[in-house]
Amino acid sequence: MHRIGLAIVLTLLTLTSCRSDEVATAECRQQFADHQQMLGENGNPGSKEFTPGLTARWDALYAEFGALGKSATADECPEELTTLKRRMKRVESVLYKIDDYDVARMIRAAEGDLDDAVETNGPAARRDYVLQSLFRTLRESGADAQKSLAPFVEDADAVDPDDYSALSKAMVDLYNAAASNAAFADFKEALETIEDYELHEE
Incomplete structure (x- = not known):
């Protein structure tokens, strides 16, 4: 009788332990899935045209969150979850x-604001001589700046964000190249003046 009772107790302990493991695994997977959902709602901040390498890294990490949301074991939380979050944060930070040097994106945004202003208030904005001159400078200087900065952007895009030393050098090189580039300075000045028109609020 004593042996039967002991067997029952051991069986109950085993079932309880298994149940606890199942709950812990489910909770761990849910954390990965929840974070992937949040990332999906925010979207990939990269651009395949401007930063193909980092954009692909973001997509790969996003997929990894999804995979672990279905396959993670309890012992992968919190360490693996924290590590993956940290890696994604580094990619997004870069x-x-x-993005501050994505000339094409900034031109598209300014032209989009102009289109919206014209649609809302008529073609007066397109006939503004100063604004026409500013957009001409924006496009011409922007094209020159984009060509000059492209090699530095490519270098930064190719670096592994976990390699802090290489990343730091690539970003400093990009910053210095932009800071000393006359075309980029003219581009930024024209953009800032256009923004003073507050076309998006017309």
């Missing part, structure tokens, strides 16, 4: 910094 993407946001490089």
Whole structure:
């Protein structure tokens, strides 16, 4: 009788332990899935045209969150979850910094604001001589700046964000190249003046 009772106790302990492992695994997977959902809602901050390498890294990490949301074991939380979050944060941080040099994107945004202003208030904005001159400078200087900065952007895009030393050098090189580039300075000045028109608020 004593042996039967002991067997029952051991069986219950085993079932409880298995149940605890199942709950812990489910909770761990849910954390990966929840973070992937949040990333999906925010979207990839990169551009395949401007930063193909880092954009692909973001996509790969996003997919990894999804995979672990279905296959992670309890012991992968919190360490693996924290590590993956940190890696994604580094990728996003670099993407946001490089975005400051995405000349094509900034031109598209300014032209989009102009189109919206014309649609809302008529063609007066397109006939503004100063604004026409500013957009001409924006496009011409922007094209020159984009060509000059492209090699530095490519270098930064190719670096592994986990390689802090290489990344730091690439970003400093990009910053210095932009800071000393006359075309980029003219481009930024024209863009800032256009923004003073507040076309998007017309």
